[in-house]
Amino acid sequence: MARIGIxxxxxxxxxxxxxxxxxxxxxxxAQVRAETRERVLLxxxxxxxxxxxxxxxxxxxxxxxxxxxxxSIATTPYAGQLILGAQRxxxxxxxxxxxxxxxxxxxxxxxxxxxxxxxxxxxxxxxTMYHRVVSVPxxxxxxxxxxxxxxxxxxxxxxxDKGGGVPWVxxxxxxxxxxxxxxxxANGHRRIGFVTNVDDVPATSGRLQGYQExxxxxxxQFDPALVISDESESWGGYRAARFLLERGDRPTALFCYNDRxxxxxxxxxxxxxxxIPGDLSVVGFDDQExxxxxxxPELTSVALPHFDMGYWAGERLVEVxxxxxxxxxxxxxxxxxxxxxxxxxxxx
Amino acid sequence: MARIGIxxxxxxxxxxxxxxxxxxxxxxxAQVRAETRERVLLxxxxxxxxxxxxxxxxxxxxxxxxxxxxxSIATTPYAGQLILGAQRxxxxxxxxxxxxxxxxxxxxxxxxxxxxxxxxxxxxxxxTMYHRVVSVPxxxxxxxxxxxxxxxxxxxxxxxDKGGGVPWVxxxxxxxxxxxxxxxxANGHRRIGFVTNVDDVPATSGRLQGYQExxxxxxxQFDPALVISDESESWGGYRAARFLLERGDRPTALFCYNDRxxxxxxxxxxxxxxxIPGDLSVVGFDDQExxxxxxxPELTSVALPHFDMGYWAGERLVEVxxxxxxxxxxxxxxxxxxxxxxxxxxxx
DNA sequence: TTGTATGCGTTATCAA
DNA sequence: TTGATAACGCATACAA
Numbered sequence: 001m002a003r004i005g006i007x008x009x010x011x012x013x014x015x016x017x018x019x020x021x022x023x024x025x026x027x028x029x030a031q032v033r034a035e036t037r038e039r040v041l042l043x044x045x046x047x048x049x050x051x052x053x054x055x056x057x058x059x060x061x062x063x064x065x066x067x068x069x070x071x072s073i074a075t076t077p078y079a080g081q082l083i084l085g086a087q088r089x090x091x092x093x094x095x096x097x098x099x100x101x102x103x104x105x106x107x108x109x110x111x112x113x114x115x116x117x118x119x120x121x122x123x124x125x126x127x128t129m130y131h132r133v134v135s136v137p138x139x140x141x142x143x144x145x146x147x148x149x150x151x152x153x154x155x156x157x158x159x160x161d162k163g164g165g166v167p168w169v170x171x172x173x174x175x176x177x178x179x180x181x182x183x184x185x186a187n188g189h190r191r192i193g194f195v196t197n198v199d200d201v202p203a204t205s206g207r208l209q210g211y212q213e214x215x216x217x218x219x220x221q222f223d224p225a226l227v228i229s230d231e232s233e234s235w236g237g238y239r240a241a242r243f244l245l246e247r248g249d250r251p252t253a254l255f256c257y258n259d260r261x262x263x264x265x266x267x268x269x270x271x272x273x274x275x276i277p278g279d280l281s282v283v284g285f286d287d288q289e290x291x292x293x294x295x296x297p298e299l300t301s302v303a304l305p306h307f308d309m310g311y312w313a314g315e316r317l318v319e320v321x322x323x324x325x326x327x328x329x330x331x332x333x334x335x336x337x338x339x340x341x342x343x344x345x346x347x348x
Numbered sequence: 349m350a351r352i353g354i355x356x357x358x359x360x361x362x363x364x365x366x367x368x369x370x371x372x373x374x375x376x377x378a379q380v381r382a383e384t385r386e387r388v389l390l391x392x393x394x395x396x397x398x399x400x401x402x403x404x405x406x407x408x409x410x411x412x413x414x415x416x417x418x419x420s421i422a423t424t425p426y427a428g429q430l431i432l433g434a435q436r437x438x439x440x441x442x443x444x445x446x447x448x449x450x451x452x453x454x455x456x457x458x459x460x461x462x463x464x465x466x467x468x469x470x471x472x473x474x475x476t477m478y479h480r481v482v483s484v485p486x487x488x489x490x491x492x493x494x495x496x497x498x499x500x501x502x503x504x505x506x507x508x509d510k511g512g513g514v515p516w517v518x519x520x521x522x523x524x525x526x527x528x529x530x531x532x533x534a535n536g537h538r539r540i541g542f543v544t545n546v547d548d549v550p551a552t553s554g555r556l557q558g559y560q561e562x563x564x565x566x567x568x569q570f571d572p573a574l575v576i577s578d579e580s581e582s583w584g585g586y587r588a589a590r591f592l593l594e595r596g597d598r599p600t601a602l603f604c605y606n607d608r609x610x611x612x613x614x615x616x617x618x619x620x621x622x623x624i625p626g627d628l629s630v631v632g633f634d635d636q637e638x639x640x641x642x643x644x645p646e647l648t649s650v651a652l653p654h655f656d657m658g659y660w661a662g663e664r665l666v667e668v669x670x671x672x673x674x675x676x677x678x679x680x681x682x683x684x685x686x687x688x689x690x691x692x693x694x695x696x
Numbered sequence: 697t698t699g700t701a702t703g704c705g706t707t708a709t710c711a712a
Numbered sequence: 713t714t715g716a717t718a719a720c721g722c723a724t725a726c727a728a
Binding site (some may be wrong): 363364365366368370378379380381384403405406407409486 | 713714715716717719720721722
C-alpha cells in the first residue's frame with residue numbers, strides 16, 4: 001500500500017501534480033478552473049490525503065516549527081499559561097511549538113540555542129517566567145524573534161511604536177499596581193500599606209509607581225513609611241505585614257506585591273487578632289489560585305495575563321513569518337492585568 | 349553564499365558524498381579508513397556543517413519529533429515538571445518535544461490527534477496532569493506510544509512485567525500513602541486521621557490502602573471513623589479536619605490527601621486553638637511548594653515524582669523508537685513518592 | 697488553464 | 713574501501 005501523495009491525488013482527479021499543488025495551496029497567481037478545482041478537492045478528500053511535511057519543508061525551507069525557549073519551565077506555575085497561549089496561536093496558524101529550556105544556566109542555554117539552530121525552527125519565542133529585562137543572545141540576533149514576558153535591555157520605544165527592534169510583550173505593572181490600589185481607595189481606605197519585595201525587577205518599580213499614582217488620584221499623600229520591602233516569599237510578607245500592623249496608626253488595607261507575600265500577611269493579621277476583611281483589607285498580585293482560593297477568606301488579586309501574552313507572542317511571530325511586507329505594525333506591548341475580586345476587601 | 353551541506357564537506361575533504369554520510373552517521377556496515385574518516389570529520393568541523401533535518405527526515409521517514417499530548421497543561425502546577433522531564437530525556441537522544449493540548453475537551457482532542465498525525469511525529473507521549481485511568485484513543489493505537497501519569501483502563505500486568513501493551517508510568521500511590529502515615533506512626537502517633545477526597549481516582553484508593561498498611565505495620569487498628577472524605581480543595585480539607593478535630597477523642601495527627609486539603613486543615617487547627625506541630629502533626633501530599641513553603645510551620649509532604657516520570661516516559665519512548673529489537677524490557681512502572689520533611693510533624 | 701521536468705539535501709543501493 | 717546515482721514527496725519555473 002503506497003502512501004498516498006500528491007501524485008496519487010493527481011491520478012485520482014485525472015490532472016497533473018501541479019494542478020493539485022495549486023489547488024491545495026491556493027496559489028495566488030495561476031488560476032484553476034472551478035470545476036477542476038472541485039474535482040481535485042474531492043479526490044484529496046476521498047483519498048484522505050495529508051501533505052508530507054518533510055517533503056514540503058525540504059522544498060520550502062520552512063519547518064513550520066516555532067521554538068519556545070524559556071528560562072525555567074519547571075519551577076513556576078506560570079509556565080503553563082504562557083506556553084499554552086503560544087501553542088494555541090501557533091496551532092491556529094498551522095505551526096507547532098517545540099520546547100527548549102535553559103534552566104537559568106548559561107551553559108545549557110548555549111546548548112539549547114545550538115539545538116534551536118539544528119532543528120531549523122522558523123522562528124523563536126524567547127520567554128522568561130518572570131517579567132525580566134534581558135539581553136538577547138547573539139545567536140538569536142538575526143532570526144525572527146519575539147520576547148515573551150521579557151523586555152530587551154536596550155528598549156526605548158513607546159507602546160504601539162514600531163520600535164524597529166524585536167517585538168516584545170510584558171504585563172503592565174504600573175497599571176496593575178494602580179488597579180490593586182484603586183480597589184482599596186474605592187472602598188474608602190486612606191491608610192494603605194504596600195508590602196513589596198526587594199528585587200530589582202520591573203515589577204517592583206512598576207507596581208510601586210502604580211500604587212503612588214492611585215494614591216495621588218484619590219487625593220492621598222504618599223507616605224514612605226507605609227512601604228515595607230522584604231523577600232517576596234510568604235515569610236517576607238509576614239514580616240513586612242507584621243511590622244506595618246503593629247504600628248499605632250496601622251493601615252486598614254494592604255496591597256501585597258504577590259500572593260505569596262499576601263499569604264504571609266494573612267498569618268500576621270491572624271496572629272494580631274485582625275479579621276480579614278473586617279479589620280484589614282488585602283489585595284494580592286499574580287492570582288495564583290493555589291493561594292487565592294486556598295486562603296480564607298479568598299484573596300482578591302491582580303492577575304498576570306500569561307495566556308494572553310503567550311498568545312500575542314505566538315501571533316506576532318507568525319505575523320513576522322507569514323507577512324510578505326515586513327512593516328511590523330506593533331512591536332511592543334504592555335498587557336493589562338485584570339483584577340479578580342474575591343472576599344478579602346471590604347469598606348473601612 | 350551557498351549553505352554548506354554534505355556536498356561541500358565532501359569537496360573540502362576530497363571524498364564523495366557517500367563517504368561523508370558514512371562517517372558522519374557511523375554506518376555500521378561499510379568501513380572507512382581511519383585516515384579518511386579523520387579528514388572528513390575535520391572538514392565538517394572546519395565548515396561548521398550541520399545536517400539538514402528536513403532532507404534527512406524526508407529520506408529516513410523520521411522527523412525526530414516526539415508529540416507530548418496532555419489534558420490540561422495550563423491549570424496545573426505539575427505540568428512543568430512532567431514536560432521538563434520528558435523534554436530532557438528527548439533532548440539527550442536528539443529528539444525534540446512538540447506540544448499538544450486537549451484541554452479536557454473531546455473535540456479539541458480529536459483535532460490535536462489529527463495534528464499529531466499531520467506533523468508526523470515519530471512517537472507519542474500521552475500524559476495526564478493527574479494520575480488517571482484512561483482509554484487510549486483509537487488514533488493512537490498503532491503508534492509508538494507511552495502513557496505518562498496515566499494507566500490504561502485494561503491494565504493488568506505486574507510491575508516490571510512486559511505486559512505486552514503500551515508502556516506507562518504512574519506514581520506509587522500506595523507506597524506514598526504508607527510513607528506519609530509511617531512518618532506519623534514513627535513519631536508515636538496512634539490516632540491518625542485521614543483527610544481524603546471524594547473522587548474515584550487511583551490516588552484515592554491507593555493512598556487509603558497505604559494508610560491502612562502503615563497502621564497495620566505499626567500494630568494499630570484501622571478506624572473508619574478517622575477517615576473523612578470531602579472535596580479535595582482547601583475548604584474541603586477545612587471541613588473534614590474541623591469535623592475530626594472537634595471530636596472528644598480527636599486525632600493527634602492528620603494525613604491529608606493533598607497539600608490543598610492540608611492548607612484547610614491548618615485553618616481548622618488554628619480556629620480550634622491547636623498548635624502545629626505541638627498539638628497536631630500534619631502530613632500533606634503533592635509537595636506543592638507554593639503551599640508547603642507558604643504555610644507556617646512549613647508543611648511536611650509526600651512529593652509526586654513528576655520530573656522522573658516525565659523523564660522515564662521520554663526515555664522509554666526513545667527506546668521503543670531506536671531499539672532494533674523490540675523486546676521491551678519494562679512496560680509498566682510505579683514510581684516511589686519521596687517524603688519531604690519540614691516542620692509540621694512532631695512526636696506526640 | 698494545465699502539464700512536464702527539475703531540484704531541495706540526505707540516505708541507501710549498487711557498482712567499482 | 714570508496715564513489716555514482718537513484719529515490720524521498722513536494723513546489724515551482726517554464727512550456728504547452
